Amino acid sequence: MKYFSQFMLFLIAVAVLLGLQYQYWLGKSGRAGLEQLHEEMAVQQQMNDQKMDENKVLRADVNDLKNGLEAVEEHARLDLGLIKPGETFVQLSTAPVTHTNQPTPPVNPEDAIESIP
Template identity: 35%
Template sequence: MRILGLILVVFIAVLQYRIWWGEGSVREINHLSQKVAEQAKQNDLLKKQNELLKKEILALRKNPQLLEEIAREKLGLVKPNETFYRIIPKNDIR
């Protein structure tokens, strides 16, 4: 009877070890749950960025003048026989 009790105690100890510290333990599951939640947040942000980019692409396809305006603004493009003037506000002068 003592041997059976000792075997049960050892068996329970081994199971407890696996539950708390072994592979697939509670700690590991909590860590993975946090990583899944973080990845879900990042995925949501990327989905929002993708939607904004899709809207911008559609706007550029529908309005070619918008593409020219963006190129002029961001790249400083100037048409032939056109003079570009840059006006600097008084507050920006050092």
């Protein structure tokens, strides 16, 4: 009887150990989930870095608008079409070159044939 109880205790310990291993490797918050979280973290970190770069540009733009008139003038020129007195406004077209689609005059078949002497 003594060995039977030790054997049962051993089986229970093995079952608990296997259950813990299952939870570690295949469970909801186990090793597989950890790898997925690392991948999601890498993607999120990349997005955060991109947003931080965009924020730096916006901060610089805000700083220019607060401290200098050059940025205000530039925005007024680009967005509102500001032209100072004495300046000449020149606008260049970036439209593709188009050709007229006027029909060519019809060719008279008698004029197209050379007369043979």
